[in-house]
């Protein structure tokens with residue numbers, strides 16, 4: 242084992258796995274560092290409190306006077322907790338979160354200073370926006386963008402900084418972040434869903450979209466991770482032979498959590514509690530050193546913020562435990578990758594989960610309405626939904642026979658399949674009283690309210706109904722959930738809007754009763770969206786063939802998938818629902834395509850460097866040792882030489898072959914990259930990177946991984962899979 246690797250393992254083992262005690266109760270810690278409703282009630286005047294609550298609940302504007310009061314109270318609260326700085330916290334399209342800290346401190350005349358924070362600082366800031374991706378919306382001459390307070394997500398303290406969640410927009414009004422379109426989409430789905438709810442209950446005033454994410458990740462010893470340039474620069478291993486043992490024994494999933502990881506989790510959870518992130522579940526995942534953390538679901542905007550915040554905190558806490566957290570979708574070849582299931586539902590301000598069956602036929606009809614409309618929305622916009630989760634790193638899951646496939650389909654389970662089949666047989670137009678009763682009693686009335694326990698879990702489905710919510714499983718572990726949540730809520734909003742129109746026409750023009758009209762429209766939807774429903778094995782080749790017949794898209798790579806982002810239909814959809822203008826939609830497409838190019842470009846550079854600077858020289862060194870050995874054998878054994886040195890000669894030849902394989906492929910990859918770089922059109926460039934540069938990754942890896950098995954372990958420069966995945 243090389244000195245470097247030996248040292249890394251030695252250090253790793255020093256991290257004594259003794260469990261750290263938890264001193265405080267979680268419920269006592271929860272939300273302590275959040276300027277939440279409870280804190281506001283305490284700190285704000287009644288007027289200010291009402292003003293903010295109206296903004297949160299009904300989107301009312303906050304006037305200047307109220308903003309001033311809120312700012313002043315926030316400042317008092319924060320100063321009382323030792324805070325020195327404040328920041329507008331936002332989620333630019335880089336995928337990371339952004340913050341620029343300003344001190345509360347201000348000088349005043351007479352050489353004195355005070356702590357100051359007013360409404361204007363709370364409401365709006367102008368960070369220099371020129372270095373954030375804008376997709377050409379903002380050329381650098383007018384590099385102005387601004388951040389604006391989002392009162393629906395409460396301010397929080399992290400470290401000694403007061404963080405104020407904000408949207409980030411160009412001076413001309415276009416969104417430059419994930420949050421702005423998400424808020425618009427949530428607004429759209431609220432409007433559309435509330436209108437539909439009124440068919441069933443006039444008292445519904447608001448519908449909220451909920452999100453419960455499940456974050457998967459790997460924990461690797463920090464020193465070992467640092468010893469690997471590929472992990473340091475790309476977040477994943479570009480090379481490395483599988484360990485002799487992988488996940489085939491299934492001995493990690495739900496197994497006891499190793500103490501060292503548990504200590505990390507406890508500290509992470511403590512931080513989450515303080516920040517009001519309601520994390521509840523933790524467990525080992527399938528691959529060695531892979532884990533999951535999941536909260537209790539929340540209103541979608543808050544849940545998205547909390548996930549972005551969590552990903553940031555994870556890195557910091559991991560570092561304190563001498564770990565590096567890998568959020569990448571596929572950090573290690575040959576073992577499971579990581580995803581981020583997005584559990585999604587809609588619920589009313591009257592406390593009803595619209596995707597949970599109810600106790601009466603009427604509430605079940607409401608459930609079926611939302612259930613079927615969601616299925617229909619996914620069917621109509623399956624390609625866009627696929628595009629919403631496309632990234633270079635997620636391609637390792639979606640395009641590569643790993644959970645879940647690149648084809649979007651919906652799994653609903655046996656019982657609901659039967660219900661839909663029966664509904665499909667409903668008579669067109671007016672229903673006889675007998676049929677109505679029949680429907681209410683035997684179809685709609687018979688949906689068990691314990692579906693939750695009865696929906697069998699099809700783990701291969703990218704979009705599965707799990708009893709009282711849909712689970713969008715194809716989201717990548719590194720993704721900002723804002724993107725898929727914007728798309729999902731927008732397509733459902735559009736679908737519900739169309740549904741309402743169709744039902745109203747039947748009621749007003751065809752003189753149908755409301756429930757008759759609903760049955761009629763739903764029946765047509767079941768027919769027209771049947772092709773998206775799939776209960777079988779999503780990984781199989783048979784499904785690929787079948788999906789093709791059904792006309793479902795199967796875009797395995799990001800450049801292909803992203804096209805749906807700027808189709809005529811998508812542009813029209815976002816415009817109609819007032820979620821994104823054409824300019825915003827096109828800008829986002831460009832940003833995502835460029836991100837893809839950069840991603841592959843960086844990986845290609847890193848791979849070329851490691852292969853040439855680490856792997857080839859090591860292999861040559863070992864080969865020279867073997868050559869000396871053979872020379873010695875020749876001297877000693879003379880004419881008997883041929884029979885004793887055969888294996889060594891073979892080994893020397895094999896090593897030569899793989900060195901040659903690496904060199905030739907790296908050279909070809911460099912040439913392909915040069916050609917790709919010369920292309921101006923970003924879309925064509927992305928295809929060039931995808932189809933001409935990336936294929937060399939596998940070839941180079943193949944030869945390097947073979948060398949890893951041949952070359953003396955003592956001099957192998959890269960920390961091996963077994964060391965990263967199995968050192969405890």
Ligand code: ADP
Nearest residue numbers: 451452453454535536537538584585586709710
């Ligand atoms: P699993 O899918 O792992 O078996 P659960 O079914 O308990 O686990 O839930 C997984 C996630 O779904 C949790 O994060 C939970 O908060 C979330 N969830 C449950 N109900 C809803 C809902 N109505 N809306 C959104 N997310 C939900």
Ligand code: MG
Nearest residue numbers: 455582584712
């Ligand atoms: Mg799940």
